[in-house]
Amino acid sequence: MEFNESQLDQVARGMVMMAPQAAALGFELVSVETGRGVMRVPWREALAGDPDTGVIAGGVVTTLLDHVCGLAVVSAVSELGSTPTLDLRIDYMRPAAPRSAITAEAHCYKLTRSIAFVRAQAYDDKGGEPIATAQAAFMLGANGR
């Protein structure tokens, strides 16, 4: 059984609002559908990794990618159980544009009984090629891992 559209939207909003770290970073939900999610983090001075250039810290991109991958998994399995990350690999293709917000989109492209596989990309506001790509695996129904 899949979440219907309004359930999915509610779950997605909950995932963004209920996590204190996501709220502290200012994460925003852009869109969600079954197996896919898009989220965004606006730029602000406190999140800079380099105060001279104003480029956002890699750690903010890491957390956004982890979070949006989790959103894609939850929307794919239509269940709000515990889905811990097993691993997350991130390639940083190029630095983000200075003082740019970051948008990340994730696709849960394969579900097995116990594992979800996800790919994600992050973009700055200049568009074009991704600034970072990610690949992650999540545990499903992980009470007793």
Add this chain to the structure above:
Amino acid sequence: MSDAPERLARFISRVPYIAFLGMRAELAGDEMTAILPYSPHLIGNTKLPALHGGVLGAFMELTALAQLVVDEPGGRTPKTIDITIEYLRPGRPVTLYARADVRKVGRRVANVHVEAWQDLRAAPVAALRGHFLLSDGG
């Protein structure tokens, strides 16, 4: 090597996002320990509760960068090329520690392994492996 404490202090105090996390670092000789005191804003899952997986990854990436700043193989702050984060246990709402092991320094790229733990060094919470660009070459 002798000005390593100053370089480390400058790196830690210079990056706004390090202040956002609340990360610190201590140097004992050439061995650095990064410290992330617990704070409610670091939580990703309020039910468990557990630290956000992204926070674990970000903290370990910064630990690797800080260790490279201490070792100074390149003379400037390195850039992250890629990282793989392995999650081993939920990060509980207590202080997190990490140490970096610089496995290989080439002319342009360094390979670094990081491990993060809480109460028990022998029971790591997460690990990171990464490549870092030391210079763009000529």
